[in-house]
Every structure is written in structure tokens, then in C-alpha cells.
Amino acid sequence: MSQNPMPETAPADTRVTPMMAQYVEIKTANPDSLLFYRMGDFYELFFEDAEIASRALGITLTKRGKHLGEDIPMCGVPVHAADDYLQKLIALGHRVAVCEQMEDPAEAKKRGSKSVVRRDVIRLVTPGTLTEERLLDSGANNFLCGLTRLRGGSLTGDSVYGLAWIDMSTGSFQVSESDDQRLAADLAQISPRELILPDNLLQENEIRHLAQQSGAALSPVPRAFFDSSTATDRLAHYFGVKTLDGFGTFSRPELSAAAGILAYIEKTQLGERPPLDPPVREAGAGRMLIDPATRANLELTRTLGGEKQGSLLATIDRTVTGGGSRLLASRLAGPLLNVGEINRRHDAVEFFLDNEIMREGLRQTLKGAPDMARALSRIALQRGGPRDILSIALGLEAAKRVLDQTSASGGAIPAEIEAARSSLEKAPHALGDELSRAIKEDPPLLKRDGGFIASGYDANLDELRSLRDESRKVIAKLQADYAEELGLRSLKIKHNNVLGWFIETPSAQAEKLTADPGRFIHRQTMAGAMRFTTTELADLESKIASAGERSQAIEFEIFDRLAAAIVASGDAIKAAAYGLSILDVSAALAKLAQEDGYVRPLVDDSRAFEIKAARHPVVEQALKASGGQSFVANDADLGPETQGGTGRIWLITGPNMAGKSTFLRQNALIAVLAQMGAFVPAASAHIGVVDRLFSRVGAADDLARGRSTFMVEMVETAAILNQAGDRSLVILDEIGRGTATFDGLSIAWATIEHLHEVNKSRALFATHYHELTALSQKLDRLSNATVLVKEWKGDVVFLHEIVPGAADRSYGIQVAKLAGLPASVVERSKAVLSQLEEQDRRSPAEALIDELPLFAAFTQPKAQAGATKPQGPSAVEEALDGIDPDDLTPREALDALYKLKAARKASSAET
Known part of the structure; x- marks a missing residue:
């Protein structure tokens, strides 16, 4: 964004006004912020700032004179409504520099008629540094997060990241370490509103993507902000201590991140120091790791549409x-x-x-x-x-x-x-009692408005207020006396900021006052009225003004004293x-x-995962709200059959719309609820601590990074298979459905074997590949489960019950009919399906289950030197060489598979 208000081709003979010279100087010092330039009761914006703000706020763009021969674009917002406009600008990702008048305009005039009121920026408003109640969500933290990286910061020589996050509105201050595997999950857990990081780090594509994925406003700063060599001194200076030993032990990356975030706060608050808590080290290993994709899929705090309503958080x-x-x-x-x-x-x-x-x-x-x-x-x-x-x-x-x-x-x-x-x-509590006595029930919002100290708290203040208020009654009596004495009922005593108190009477009746100029002193002639004063009125005005000023001064003094006691x-x-x-x-x-009938879960250090009559908290509440059917509860048991064993995998088949995805999600949500310290929607639950939760549910592309839906699916699946362990819980839905049938089936097959043999995780795996159910014959910890359905007069009825067993069909055509596909399409689909089923009497998976070795066979060490090697290609290998997979239809591929099997049998017979 260009912020230079100076046109390059400015006429040499034009003059810059003193006010514009001041504006340009202040704007030059704050090039990355919209400048709210205080002029009386308005904050004005000029040049490109005005154009940006007028579009963002929907306010009129006007002009104010010329600068270097060019018109000056201008727009403004009232000071009293500035918070509303700030909220809109900050929500759109803008930063705002608030420039205030630092002196009274009358003082500026004393230096000369053309002197400009002194102004200066008192604060930089950014998304992560908000404290105003109207700009914040009362139910959400407003975290400012600092991220830095130290290479070689661990014993392995890998990069270590430092994270520090602060909520300036409450003063909380936390730090932690992270690494390449955890960083995305840690940022997702913090959910910062603004992320500051070294500018050189933001230039790296992967870091930039992670930063953007966090949803935070990005604020790159110089690397010097995060200088680890001076970090300890900066922290000690901020908190006024000689050593940080009293706060705990911190690593270099943590100290670096903490110092960087403090430097940013000092820059944006221009010398003001928020009352921050000492930094607290949060061990990332003490929290369940949930990566961003899993958080999004499970809709923990926001739905996939970005709304809080409908999320797990809103539900509980x-x-x-x-x-x-x-x-x-x-x-x-x-x-x-x-x-x-x-x-x-x-x-x-x-x-x-x-x-x-x-x-x-x-x-x-x-x-x-x-x-x-x-x-x-x-x-x-x-x-x-x-x-x-x-x-x-x-x-x-x-x-x-x-x-x-x-x-x-x-x-x-x-x-x-x-x-x-x-x-x-x-x-x-004693301070609380004093504050209750001091502040009246419904005080004004701003200190400057006065009138907020309760009666009876300060005797001097009460006396001045009495004088001020009683004097007004005296003025009313004085008006009545003058009106009676002169016989002028229309005579009024009024007040304005220019004349103060004055007597006003219609011009036609002013003769009685002008006849006594020694007593009634003429002040002003108006259209149809004349204004006068008297010595008596002037004396009374002086007393009133003095009482008001003195009472306000006492209120301000009390406010400052109470504020200081609160801070202390x-x-x-x-x-x-x-x-x-x-x-x-x-x-x-x-x-x-x-x-809602939640129960206390049993959480321990075992590998158990046994939940009886589990329910999905969000879906159940939605059903209640709609007055519809009750939720169908289901059991899940993924724990080991023997003490000390590893978890089991449930392979779940069944038609679309039957509730497989709901079943997967509800078990993951119950684990989250149990370990956050809540009760769970079930009849009973026994959960061995889940250290990492992984979810691959739903479909979405990532066009910004050039990734198709299937590519995103594979990236997320790869992250699961590379990171999940025996304490993890994995839920996978329809892996491999985004590509060709045999490719997808092969990927899903190998994924299940990897989870079983390598990850050894507790897992729920939903699929439409019915061929995969045959794997339960070879994988001892794999169990088949299916969703019950019934057919009634050609339609499918979903019972939403999970039972042991395997589905033999997907009921896709019945679901398509329910979705409203034209009847002709439904009938043609049935005809095509009937023909395919007639031709496909034996599925390839069942044919291969006895032939393919388990996944473990592919992970064994290579044969030692000297081992017997096959002499020349086998018949199967020769047949494979003649196949071009990209040129095969599904039917031709199936035929080729049968030919390969026949070739293998022939080769075995010869051997």
C-alpha cells in the first residue's frame, strides 16, 4: 500500500500549509497505519488514507483545499463515535495511528495566529492490542502472538520455534516451544488475533502459509525485535526485576519470542505499559495435539462456515x-x-x-x-x-x-x-467497599464528563455541588425578581458558552432596561431580542463557575486516587x-x-476407549431444538483386548446418510470433552488419555496452494500416518474416494495396514470400499462394523445403529432417489448396476486377500548379500510390463488382474 501523500510532479511554486506540513511529518513516521488526525470534534483522514477509509467505512469522501497544487481527499469520523469506526477498520485488517491534540487551541494562538496545535500519535491500534470493551468479544480471548525460530536450538540440530502470546485486555502472558510437526497445531490452539514474526521468517513459503492459515492479522517486524541475546534483560526491565528466576525457567526460543512481543507492545503503546502477568511456560506436551484440519473438521469452536453457532463450544x-x-x-x-x-x-x-x-x-x-x-x-x-x-x-x-x-x-x-x-x-475487599461508596450507580462512560462520584463520599465535593446547584435556584429567583420589578413576564436569564449568564428580553420591551444603563449593562442585540447583564448576575456567575470547576477538579483527583489503588x-x-x-x-x-444427561468419564493412563450409548452433542441438541426425533446412541470399543495391548481399529461400512460420519465425530468429541474436564454425552465412558487427535473427514480443496480436493486429502492422511502413535485417536472417513477406484482402494488398503502395523493407534475408519472388510481375516485388531438400514418398497430406511458386521452394498441409488434425482436417471442407474454386478462375480480384494503380504512385509530389511536372487523376470512381471494403467478402463483393469493371477499360478506350477 502506497502511503506517500506527496505527488511526484508538485509545482515548485506552491506552498505547504503549516497544518499539512505537520500532517505529512506525522504520517511519514507511521506509514503502515491509517492516521486518525484529531481536529476538534473529528478525527480526519487525508490523501490515500481517506480513500481507503471511505470505502471501508462507507462514508463520504470530500476534499479540503489543495496540497502542492493537488486536491486533498478527506473524510472524517466523530470522536464520540470513533470506537465503532475503529472496530470496522480493525476487523478488515487495518492498523490505525490515533493522533491527538496535545494542547488547547487557545495556547497555540498565543504563539502566533498561524501556529498549529501540537499533535502527536498516542497509540497504534492493531487487532492484537485492543482493550476497549466495545471492540472486543467478551467471550473470546484477544491474543497477540509472537513467533520466532532458532535453528539448531535442540539436541538433534532441528529448528525450534518460540511462541509467546498475550491478551492485553486481561494481562495473561504465556510462552512455549514448538517444532515443525507441532507448529500448526500450536498456532491453531492459540488462535491469535494478530501474529508478529521476523520479516525474514515470513518470506519463507511454508511459514507464510502456516501464518495465513492461523487466520491472524500478520505483522512482520525487524529481526532485532526477537534478539535472544538481549531477551532476558528486556524481560527483566519490563517487569522491574533483576532476574527471571522467580518466574521459572525458559528456553532461548521462548525468551526470544517473549522479548519480541514486549518490544512490539512498547512500540504500539508508545511508552504505556500494560499490566501483564509474568510469563508462564506452557508445556505443549501437556495438551492434546489437535492439528488445524482436525479442529476445522470437528468444528470445535467454529463451524466450517466460520460461525460460532453450531460449533461444539456454542453447544456446551x-x-x-x-x-x-x-x-x-x-x-x-x-x-x-x-x-x-x-x-x-x-x-x-x-x-x-x-x-x-x-x-x-x-x-x-x-x-x-x-x-x-x-x-x-x-x-x-x-x-x-x-x-x-x-x-x-x-x-x-x-x-x-x-x-x-x-x-x-x-x-x-x-x-x-x-x-x-x-x-x-x-x-x-476493603478497596471494593470504598469503590462502591465512591462511584454512583449509573456513572457516565468517560471521566471527562464528571458527575460520577456518589453523594456523601467527599464532604468538600458535596459542599461545592450544593453551592453550584443552589446557585442555579438563586438565578431562577433572580429572574423572577427582575420580571416582577420591571413588569416583564417575558424576561429570561439564560446561558451560553460565549456570554455566560445574561438577561434576555424582546426588543419591543427593552426600554425599561435601557432606561437604567448603570444597572442593566447592554451585552448584545439580536434579531427581535436584546441581552443585558448586571453586577449582581456577574458575581453570581463567578461563584457558579468556580464551584463547577472546583467540584470537577476534586472528582478527577478522586478518580486518579482510586485508579492508582486498583492498579496497586x-x-x-x-x-x-x-x-x-x-x-x-x-x-x-x-x-x-x-x-443433557452427561456422565463423568473415567480417564486414566491406559489404552482404553470404551463408550456406551454415546451421542453427538451438537447433533443431539439440534434435534431437540427442532422438536424432531431423538438421537440414536451407539457404543464404541477401541481399547485393547488384553492389558498392555494396543488399540483396535473399527472398519465401518454402510450407505451415505446413515450416520457414519456422525459416529466418527462423536467419539472424537467425547475424547476432547473428557480431557478438557467436562462430562460426556454417553451412558458411560472409559478413555485412556489420547495424546494426539487426528481427523480426516469431509472434502475441500486448497486452490491458493494449487491443491485439489484429493491432494488435500492425501496431505492430511500423510500427516496422520507420519505422526500418530499408540496413544493417538484417529478418525478417517472415505480415504481414497477422490481418485480412480483401484487407486483409491489400494491407498485405503495400505492406510489401514499402516495404522494397524506401524501406528498402532485407536482408529475409526469409515469406507464405501466393501472389499476392505476382508482385511479383518488377516489383521487381528481390525473389527468390522456397519450401520443398520432397511429397505421398504424400494426405498432405504436409516436406523443409525452401529452393529458388528459388514455392509454388502452402499444403497447409493436409493440415496440418490431421496436426493431428488430424476426418475429416469434412477431407473437407468439400477439397470447399469445390475449389469455390472452380473459381470463382477468376484471382487478383486477377495481374490487378492490370500495372495498379498501384509504391510509389515514391505517394511522388513532388505535381503542380505549373498541371498538367492531370481533369475530373469517372472511371468507376472512380464505381464505387468505390457500393461499401461492410464489406458485401461475399469473393466479392462479387472480383466488384467485376473490374467495376472492366472500367470502367477502358472509360474508357481512351473517352479
């Missing part, structure tokens, strides 16, 4: 606070691996499930608890107002009530809830806010479990 969210909603989303994004921590969360949910009266009282209290964490951040950044102070007061008041509500329990309080209560007990108690307030969020999430998940 019963929280009543913004902080609770954000914590729930965070837990869903990163399910735990530590069994002890998982059970701590389950204990808390079970506690609130058993104590319904306590839970409902707690939730009622939490509904009135404002977002203390975000209010605190705004106050610390000097962007807060009276309502933010009131939010702290109400939040601390809620914390006090919650303490009372959670103390009355007949049994032991779980550790998760006790830890939350401990943070509430340490909250600055910031750590305790943050801890209390987090404690309320924990209680909100635990109570909300208990509410969900009670309303």
Missing part, C-alpha cells in the same frame, strides 16, 4: 460471565493429558452437579459480576472510565457473596473449587477474576451435565 457453553466463557474456550482448545489435573476438574463439576441449590445461587450471583480483568487492564493503561471502576467494585462485591455461597457444604470441597475460593478470600491491587484482583471464571466454568459444565 452455559457460562454466565465473559471470563468464564473465555476460560471454557481455552480449555476446549487445549484438552489436558495429565490424569490428575483432569480428575480435579471432573471433581469440581461433580460437586456442583450434586449441590444444585448452591450452584444455581452461585450462577445467579455471577450473572451480575462484570469483567474485572478487562476493566483493570483499561484502568492501568489510563483508558478506563468511571464504569470500569464500578466494574471492579461490583466484581469484588460478587466475589464476597460467592465466598459465602460456596462455604456451606456438607462434604469436602474439591481442590479446584478450594483454590478458586482461596483467590477470592485474598481479594482486596492488580494481582489480587486478577486472581479473584480468574477464581470467579473457574467457578463459572465448573458450575456451567454441571448445568450442562444435568440438562
Whole structure:
């Protein structure tokens, strides 16, 4: 984007106005941002900024004089509505530099009539540095993430990535390491709003693709931001400590990323330092790895269409606070691996499930608890107002009530809830009481508006307010006295910003005032009216003005003192806010479990995966909302048959629309719910911890990278086969369907064998290749399952029940009929199918199952030197040499396969 407002062919004799000279100077210093240039009650934009903003905001583009002989494009937004326009610009990926007037225009005039008001940029507004309540989603974190890379940062010499992410609106600060395999999954878990990274790193195609895939606004910065040699000093300086030892141990990549993100914050906040928590190291190995494709396919937090409604998060969210909603989303994004921590969360949910009266009282209290964490951040950044102070007061008041509500329990309080209560007990309740006394119930949004301190809090303020308010009554009495004395009922005492208080009477009745010029002093003649003042009125005006100014000054002083006290108690307030969020999430998940019949899962370190009567949480809720049929529950058992064994694979066949994909997804979602600390939609569940969750469900292309739907499918399948282990859960749907029949069947065949012999993962594999069911004869951990259907008068009826066995047909034509294909097409399809089935009496897979070695045979070491080698090509090899696969129809390929089998038998007989 070109930001140079200077036309290259400017006339040499034109002059630059002082204001334009100032604008150009400030704009030159902020070339990558739209400049909001304050002029009175408006933020004005000029030149290309104005053209961009007018299109983005849908506002009128006008002109303001000339600059170097050219018209100046201009548009503006009112200061009081600036947040709404900022929200639109930030959502579109723009950055905004806010340039304020740093002095009163009257002061500028004292330097000369042509002097320009001093202005300067006070803040750079970017997607990841927002703190304003109106610009943020109350239920989602607004993460600014820093990404850097150190080559040779590990013992293996591979590249190591450093990640640091901050939510400036709450102050949370986390760091972690990543690697090439985990990076995409880690970024997907964080889900940053803005991603900063070294500009040289962004030039690499793969990194750029991962960064773009994250959905974040990208902000490349100089490599020096991430200088690891100075990272420790930068962090220590920011937090005012001599050493970072008190914060924990961090690796060089983590320190580098943390330093880079702090440098960016200092740049965008222009000296203001947000009240950040000390960095906390999050071990990526402590969270279930879920890659971006799996997150998208399972629709954990967003549907495939990008909407929150219809996602798993929207389905399970019963929280009543913004902080609770954000914590729930965070837990869903990163399910735990530590069994002890998982059970701590389950204990808390079970506690609130058993104590319904306590839970409902707690939730009622939490509904009135404002977002203390975000209010605190705004106050610390000097962007807060009276309502933010009131939010702290109400939040601390809620914390006090919650303490009372959670103390009355007949049994032991779980550790998760006790830890939350401990943070509430340490909250600055005395400060909360003072804030409640100080701020009135419905204060104005901005400090500058005044009138936010409650009556009775400060005696001096009350006295000045009384003087100010009583003086207005005196003016009303003075008006009545003048009107009676002069016999002029139309006489009024009014006020404006130019004359102050004045007496106004119609011109036709002004003779009685002009007759006494010593008392009634003429001020102004209007069309049809005349204005006067008196010494008495002037004295009263002086008292009123003084009282108003002094009362406002006292209010500002009180505000600053209260804000400073809040910032000083910031750590305790943050801890209390987090404690309320924990209680909100635990109570909300208990509410969900009670309303929708969820049960506590057994989660341990085994390889078990046994779920009875499992249901899909999202589909079930949709069916309830529509008032339709109830959800058909199904069992799943992928655990080993013997203690210490590895998981099983279920090969699931059945027609389209029968519910195979729903069954696959519901088991994956139940694993996520169980390990995030929630109860699950099932009759019972026993799950050995899943360390990595992989899903290949659905179809989509990647045109930006030149990848077809089938190519995307193969890339995702390759990632699964290269990364899945014996603790992983894999769900695969219709692998190989995007290519020719035999190619697809071969790929699906080999994929199952690889999962069985190499990955040894627990897996659900849905397919329409019925030939694959024969593999259960050779693979001892492979079981066949199918979806029950019934045929009724030529139509198919879906029963949605998963039972052992294999389907012998796909009912594709019946499904096509249900979809509305023309009757002639349906009938012709039946005729073609009948002919093909008559010709294809024996499937190639069944013919080969006894002949092909298992996948393991292809992974054995090569024969040692000296081993006997075949002499010349065999008959089968000679036959293969004469086949061109690209020139065969499916029917010809099948015939060729039979010929190869015959040739092999003949060769074996000769041997």
C-alpha cells in the first residue's frame, strides 16, 4: 500500500500549509497505519488514507483545499463515535495511528495566529492490542502472538520455534516451544488475533502459509525485535526485576519470542505499559495435539462456515460471565493429558452437579459480576472510565457473596473449587467497599464528563455541588425578581458558552432596561431580542463557575486516587477474576451435565476407549431444538483386548446418510470433552488419555496452494500416518474416494495396514470400499462394523445403529432417489448396476486377500548379500510390463488382474 501523500510532479511554486506540513511529518513516521488526525470534534483522514477509509467505512469522501497544487481527499469520523469506526477498520485488517491534540487551541494562538496545535500519535491500534470493551468479544480471548525460530536450538540440530502470546485486555502472558510437526497445531490452539514474526521468517513459503492459515492479522517486524541475546534483560526491565528466576525457567526460543512481543507492545503503546502477568511456560506436551484440519473438521469452536453457532463450544457453553466463557474456550482448545489435573476438574463439576441449590445461587450471583480483568487492564493503561471502576467494585462485591455461597457444604470441597475460593478470600475487599461508596450507580462512560462520584463520599465535593446547584435556584429567583420589578413576564436569564449568564428580553420591551444603563449593562442585540447583564448576575456567575470547576477538579483527583489503588491491587484482583471464571466454568459444565444427561468419564493412563450409548452433542441438541426425533446412541470399543495391548481399529461400512460420519465425530468429541474436564454425552465412558487427535473427514480443496480436493486429502492422511502413535485417536472417513477406484482402494488398503502395523493407534475408519472388510481375516485388531438400514418398497430406511458386521452394498441409488434425482436417471442407474454386478462375480480384494503380504512385509530389511536372487523376470512381471494403467478402463483393469493371477499360478506350477 502506497502511503506517500506527496505527488511526484508538485509545482515548485506552491506552498505547504503549516497544518499539512505537520500532517505529512506525522504520517511519514507511521506509514503502515491509517492516521486518525484529531481536529476538534473529528478525527480526519487525508490523501490515500481517506480513500481507503471511505470505502471501508462507507462514508463520504470530500476534499479540503489543495496540497502542492493537488486536491486533498478527506473524510472524517466523530470522536464520540470513533470506537465503532475503529472496530470496522480493525476487523478488515487495518492498523490505525490515533493522533491527538496535545494542547488547547487557545495556547497555540498565543504563539502566533498561524501556529498549529501540537499533535502527536498516542497509540497504534492493531487487532492484537485492543482493550476497549466495545471492540472486543467478551467471550473470546484477544491474543497477540509472537513467533520466532532458532535453528539448531535442540539436541538433534532441528529448528525450534518460540511462541509467546498475550491478551492485553486481561494481562495473561504465556510462552512455549514448538517444532515443525507441532507448529500448526500450536498456532491453531492459540488462535491469535494478530501474529508478529521476523520479516525474514515470513518470506519463507511454508511459514507464510502456516501464518495465513492461523487466520491472524500478520505483522512482520525487524529481526532485532526477537534478539535472544538481549531477551532476558528486556524481560527483566519490563517487569522491574533483576532476574527471571522467580518466574521459572525458559528456553532461548521462548525468551526470544517473549522479548519480541514486549518490544512490539512498547512500540504500539508508545511508552504505556500494560499490566501483564509474568510469563508462564506452557508445556505443549501437556495438551492434546489437535492439528488445524482436525479442529476445522470437528468444528470445535467454529463451524466450517466460520460461525460460532453450531460449533461444539456454542453447544456446551452455559457460562454466565465473559471470563468464564473465555476460560471454557481455552480449555476446549487445549484438552489436558495429565490424569490428575483432569480428575480435579471432573471433581469440581461433580460437586456442583450434586449441590444444585448452591450452584444455581452461585450462577445467579455471577450473572451480575462484570469483567474485572478487562476493566483493570483499561484502568492501568489510563483508558478506563468511571464504569470500569464500578466494574471492579461490583466484581469484588460478587466475589464476597460467592465466598459465602460456596462455604456451606456438607462434604469436602474439591481442590479446584478450594483454590478458586482461596483467590477470592485474598481479594482486596476493603478497596471494593470504598469503590462502591465512591462511584454512583449509573456513572457516565468517560471521566471527562464528571458527575460520577456518589453523594456523601467527599464532604468538600458535596459542599461545592450544593453551592453550584443552589446557585442555579438563586438565578431562577433572580429572574423572577427582575420580571416582577420591571413588569416583564417575558424576561429570561439564560446561558451560553460565549456570554455566560445574561438577561434576555424582546426588543419591543427593552426600554425599561435601557432606561437604567448603570444597572442593566447592554451585552448584545439580536434579531427581535436584546441581552443585558448586571453586577449582581456577574458575581453570581463567578461563584457558579468556580464551584463547577472546583467540584470537577476534586472528582478527577478522586478518580486518579482510586485508579492508582486498583492498579496497586492488580494481582489480587486478577486472581479473584480468574477464581470467579473457574467457578463459572465448573458450575456451567454441571448445568450442562444435568440438562443433557452427561456422565463423568473415567480417564486414566491406559489404552482404553470404551463408550456406551454415546451421542453427538451438537447433533443431539439440534434435534431437540427442532422438536424432531431423538438421537440414536451407539457404543464404541477401541481399547485393547488384553492389558498392555494396543488399540483396535473399527472398519465401518454402510450407505451415505446413515450416520457414519456422525459416529466418527462423536467419539472424537467425547475424547476432547473428557480431557478438557467436562462430562460426556454417553451412558458411560472409559478413555485412556489420547495424546494426539487426528481427523480426516469431509472434502475441500486448497486452490491458493494449487491443491485439489484429493491432494488435500492425501496431505492430511500423510500427516496422520507420519505422526500418530499408540496413544493417538484417529478418525478417517472415505480415504481414497477422490481418485480412480483401484487407486483409491489400494491407498485405503495400505492406510489401514499402516495404522494397524506401524501406528498402532485407536482408529475409526469409515469406507464405501466393501472389499476392505476382508482385511479383518488377516489383521487381528481390525473389527468390522456397519450401520443398520432397511429397505421398504424400494426405498432405504436409516436406523443409525452401529452393529458388528459388514455392509454388502452402499444403497447409493436409493440415496440418490431421496436426493431428488430424476426418475429416469434412477431407473437407468439400477439397470447399469445390475449389469455390472452380473459381470463382477468376484471382487478383486477377495481374490487378492490370500495372495498379498501384509504391510509389515514391505517394511522388513532388505535381503542380505549373498541371498538367492531370481533369475530373469517372472511371468507376472512380464505381464505387468505390457500393461499401461492410464489406458485401461475399469473393466479392462479387472480383466488384467485376473490374467495376472492366472500367470502367477502358472509360474508357481512351473517352479
